[in-house]
Amino acid sequence: DIQMTQSPSSLSASVGDRVTFTCRASQHISRYLNWYQQKPGKAPSLLISAASSLQSAVPSRFFGSGSGTDFTLTISSLQPEDFATYYCQQSYSGPYTFGLGTNLEIK
Protein backbone atom coordinates (compact mmCIF):
# COMPACT_ATOMS: atom_id res chain seq x y z
CA ASP A 1 0.00 0.00 0.00
CA ILE A 2 1.09 3.57 -0.58
CA GLN A 3 1.61 5.39 2.72
CA MET A 4 0.63 9.02 3.00
CA THR A 5 2.36 11.18 5.61
CA GLN A 6 0.93 14.56 6.53
CA SER A 7 2.67 17.27 8.48
CA PRO A 8 2.19 18.89 10.78
CA SER A 9 -0.35 16.78 12.62
CA SER A 10 -1.77 19.92 14.14
CA LEU A 11 -1.38 23.62 13.56
CA SER A 12 -2.56 26.69 15.42
CA ALA A 13 -3.18 29.82 13.39
CA SER A 14 -5.17 33.04 13.37
CA VAL A 15 -7.77 34.44 11.04
CA GLY A 16 -5.99 36.10 8.15
CA ASP A 17 -2.88 33.91 8.39
CA ARG A 18 -1.41 32.06 5.46
CA VAL A 19 -0.91 28.37 6.23
CA THR A 20 0.63 25.48 4.35
CA PHE A 21 0.17 21.78 4.95
CA THR A 22 2.32 19.10 3.43
CA CYS A 23 1.60 15.56 2.29
CA ARG A 24 4.24 13.05 1.24
CA ALA A 25 3.63 9.77 -0.53
CA SER A 26 5.78 6.71 0.08
CA GLN A 27 6.19 6.29 -3.68
CA HIS A 28 5.62 8.24 -6.86
CA ILE A 29 1.94 9.06 -7.41
CA SER A 30 2.19 11.58 -10.26
CA ARG A 31 -0.59 14.09 -9.58
CA TYR A 32 -3.08 11.60 -8.16
CA LEU A 33 -3.45 13.49 -4.93
CA ASN A 34 -6.66 14.88 -3.46
CA TRP A 35 -7.37 17.11 -0.47
CA TYR A 36 -10.41 17.01 1.80
CA GLN A 37 -11.68 19.18 4.62
CA GLN A 38 -13.56 17.62 7.51
CA LYS A 39 -15.39 19.42 10.28
CA PRO A 40 -16.41 17.66 13.51
CA GLY A 41 -19.35 15.34 13.06
CA LYS A 42 -19.46 15.87 9.31
CA ALA A 43 -18.36 13.97 6.25
CA PRO A 44 -15.17 15.03 4.49
CA SER A 45 -15.61 17.48 1.66
CA LEU A 46 -13.47 17.42 -1.48
CA LEU A 47 -11.45 20.61 -1.90
CA ILE A 48 -8.86 19.79 -4.53
CA SER A 49 -8.41 16.91 -6.93
CA ALA A 50 -5.48 15.96 -9.14
CA ALA A 51 -3.10 17.92 -6.91
CA SER A 52 -4.24 21.37 -7.98
CA SER A 53 -7.74 21.31 -9.45
CA LEU A 54 -10.02 23.35 -7.23
CA GLN A 55 -13.51 21.99 -6.91
CA SER A 56 -16.38 24.27 -7.84
CA ALA A 57 -17.66 26.34 -4.93
CA VAL A 58 -14.33 26.02 -3.09
CA PRO A 59 -12.91 29.48 -2.40
CA SER A 60 -9.87 30.56 -4.36
CA ARG A 61 -7.87 31.06 -1.16
CA PHE A 62 -7.26 27.30 -1.27
CA PHE A 63 -4.33 26.28 -3.47
CA GLY A 64 -2.84 22.89 -4.10
CA SER A 65 0.47 22.04 -5.70
CA GLY A 66 3.00 19.28 -6.14
CA SER A 67 3.63 16.12 -8.09
CA GLY A 68 5.52 12.90 -7.66
CA THR A 69 5.80 12.37 -3.91
CA ASP A 70 5.52 15.83 -2.34
CA PHE A 71 2.40 17.96 -2.21
CA THR A 72 1.18 21.06 -0.42
CA LEU A 73 -2.14 22.66 0.39
CA THR A 74 -2.03 26.37 1.09
CA ILE A 75 -4.77 28.58 2.48
CA SER A 76 -3.83 32.14 1.64
CA SER A 77 -5.88 34.00 4.26
CA LEU A 78 -7.60 31.93 6.90
CA GLN A 79 -11.28 32.48 7.48
CA PRO A 80 -13.18 31.32 10.58
CA GLU A 81 -14.87 28.54 8.61
CA ASP A 82 -11.50 27.05 7.59
CA PHE A 83 -10.69 25.65 11.02
CA ALA A 84 -11.07 21.93 10.47
CA THR A 85 -9.06 18.79 9.78
CA TYR A 86 -7.48 18.37 6.35
CA TYR A 87 -6.73 15.02 4.77
CA CYS A 88 -4.78 14.09 1.68
CA GLN A 89 -5.62 10.96 -0.30
CA GLN A 90 -3.69 9.21 -3.02
CA SER A 91 -5.65 7.85 -5.94
CA TYR A 92 -2.72 6.58 -8.01
CA SER A 93 -3.26 2.96 -7.11
CA GLY A 94 -5.50 0.91 -4.93
CA PRO A 95 -6.06 0.59 -2.11
CA TYR A 96 -6.70 4.32 -2.03
CA THR A 97 -5.12 5.62 1.14
CA PHE A 98 -5.42 8.74 3.24
CA GLY A 99 -3.00 10.59 5.43
CA LEU A 100 -3.72 10.89 9.14
CA GLY A 101 -4.76 14.49 8.74
CA THR A 102 -3.71 17.94 9.88
CA ASN A 103 -5.90 19.51 12.55
CA LEU A 104 -6.06 23.27 12.01
CA GLU A 105 -6.98 25.06 15.21
CA ILE A 106 -7.65 28.65 16.11
CA LYS A 107 -4.79 30.32 17.94
Place this chain on the structure above:
Amino acid sequence: QVQLQESGPGLVKPSQTLSLTCTVSGGSISSGGYYWSWIRQHPGKGLEWIGYISYSGNTYFTPSLKSRVTMSVDTSKNQFSLKLNSVTAADTAVYFCARTNSGWYYFDYWGQGTLVTVSS
Protein backbone atom coordinates in the same frame (compact mmCIF):
# COMPACT_ATOMS: atom_id res chain seq x y z
CA GLN B 1 -27.13 17.96 -6.68
CA VAL B 2 -26.17 14.39 -5.91
CA GLN B 3 -26.93 13.26 -2.38
CA LEU B 4 -26.06 10.02 -0.62
CA GLN B 5 -27.62 8.63 2.54
CA GLU B 6 -26.45 5.65 4.56
CA SER B 7 -28.88 3.46 6.45
CA GLY B 8 -28.62 0.36 8.59
CA PRO B 9 -28.31 -0.88 12.16
CA GLY B 10 -26.21 1.19 14.50
CA LEU B 11 -25.38 -1.76 16.73
CA VAL B 12 -24.03 -5.12 15.63
CA LYS B 13 -22.99 -8.02 17.83
CA PRO B 14 -19.47 -9.46 17.59
CA SER B 15 -19.07 -12.21 14.99
CA GLN B 16 -22.21 -11.07 13.17
CA THR B 17 -22.55 -9.25 9.86
CA LEU B 18 -22.63 -5.49 9.46
CA SER B 19 -25.04 -4.46 6.71
CA LEU B 20 -25.42 -0.94 5.34
CA THR B 21 -27.20 0.55 2.36
CA CYS B 22 -26.48 3.81 0.58
CA THR B 23 -29.31 5.50 -1.29
CA VAL B 24 -28.32 7.89 -4.04
CA SER B 25 -30.57 10.77 -5.08
CA GLY B 26 -30.17 13.62 -7.52
CA GLY B 27 -28.44 11.40 -10.04
CA SER B 28 -28.46 7.89 -11.41
CA ILE B 29 -26.15 5.28 -9.96
CA SER B 30 -25.98 3.89 -13.50
CA SER B 31 -24.48 7.03 -14.98
CA GLY B 32 -21.08 6.44 -16.46
CA GLY B 33 -17.85 7.71 -15.03
CA TYR B 34 -18.35 6.76 -11.41
CA TYR B 35 -17.82 4.04 -8.91
CA TRP B 36 -19.52 3.86 -5.53
CA SER B 37 -17.34 3.52 -2.46
CA TRP B 38 -17.54 2.74 1.22
CA ILE B 39 -15.11 4.48 3.54
CA ARG B 40 -14.90 4.24 7.32
CA GLN B 41 -13.47 6.32 10.12
CA HIS B 42 -12.65 4.81 13.46
CA PRO B 43 -13.56 7.10 16.39
CA GLY B 44 -11.15 10.00 16.50
CA LYS B 45 -9.02 8.50 13.74
CA GLY B 46 -8.32 8.86 10.05
CA LEU B 47 -10.12 7.57 7.00
CA GLU B 48 -9.96 4.05 5.58
CA TRP B 49 -11.23 3.22 2.12
CA ILE B 50 -13.04 -0.13 2.16
CA GLY B 51 -13.82 -0.66 -1.51
CA TYR B 52 -15.99 0.29 -4.43
CA ILE B 53 -18.60 -1.17 -6.75
CA SER B 54 -19.61 -0.14 -10.25
CA TYR B 55 -23.19 0.08 -11.43
CA SER B 56 -22.61 -3.20 -13.28
CA GLY B 57 -21.39 -4.93 -10.13
CA ASN B 58 -17.64 -4.90 -10.60
CA THR B 59 -15.89 -4.56 -7.26
CA TYR B 60 -12.49 -3.73 -5.80
CA PHE B 61 -11.77 -4.07 -2.10
CA THR B 62 -8.90 -3.10 0.11
CA PRO B 63 -6.81 -6.24 0.72
CA SER B 64 -6.99 -6.02 4.51
CA LEU B 65 -10.78 -6.42 4.45
CA LYS B 66 -11.28 -8.33 1.23
CA SER B 67 -11.97 -11.67 2.90
CA ARG B 68 -14.87 -10.22 4.92
CA VAL B 69 -16.44 -7.70 2.52
CA THR B 70 -19.27 -8.04 0.06
CA MET B 71 -20.79 -5.21 -1.95
CA SER B 72 -23.88 -5.19 -4.13
CA VAL B 73 -25.78 -2.70 -6.23
CA ASP B 74 -29.48 -2.30 -6.99
CA THR B 75 -29.85 0.08 -9.91
CA SER B 76 -33.65 -0.07 -9.79
CA LYS B 77 -33.57 1.45 -6.30
CA ASN B 78 -30.49 3.60 -6.95
CA GLN B 79 -28.79 1.93 -4.01
CA PHE B 80 -25.60 0.10 -3.20
CA SER B 81 -24.79 -1.93 -0.14
CA LEU B 82 -21.98 -3.11 2.09
CA LYS B 83 -21.75 -6.30 4.10
CA LEU B 84 -18.88 -6.93 6.48
CA ASN B 85 -18.93 -10.28 8.19
CA SER B 86 -17.34 -11.63 11.36
CA VAL B 87 -17.17 -8.17 12.90
CA THR B 88 -15.22 -7.33 16.03
CA ALA B 89 -14.91 -4.23 18.17
CA ALA B 90 -12.22 -3.07 15.75
CA ASP B 91 -14.93 -2.58 13.14
CA THR B 92 -16.65 0.06 15.25
CA ALA B 93 -16.52 3.18 13.10
CA VAL B 94 -18.46 5.78 11.21
CA TYR B 95 -19.19 4.38 7.78
CA PHE B 96 -19.50 6.72 4.82
CA CYS B 97 -20.66 6.03 1.30
CA ALA B 98 -19.19 8.19 -1.44
CA ARG B 99 -19.30 8.71 -5.18
CA THR B 100 -15.95 7.95 -6.76
CA ASN B 101 -14.62 9.44 -9.97
CA SER B 102 -13.62 6.50 -12.11
CA GLY B 103 -10.72 8.27 -13.78
CA TRP B 104 -9.01 10.02 -10.90
CA TYR B 105 -10.52 8.02 -8.02
CA TYR B 106 -11.38 10.93 -5.80
CA PHE B 107 -14.53 11.06 -3.67
CA ASP B 108 -16.64 14.02 -4.67
CA TYR B 109 -19.95 13.38 -2.93
CA TRP B 110 -20.32 11.78 0.49
CA GLY B 111 -23.12 10.60 2.69
CA GLN B 112 -23.35 12.08 6.16
CA GLY B 113 -21.99 8.89 7.70
CA THR B 114 -23.48 6.41 10.12
CA LEU B 115 -21.92 5.16 13.33
CA VAL B 116 -21.84 1.40 13.67
CA THR B 117 -20.89 0.04 17.06
CA VAL B 118 -19.87 -3.58 17.49
CA SER B 119 -20.80 -4.69 20.97
CA SER B 120 -22.63 -7.48 22.72
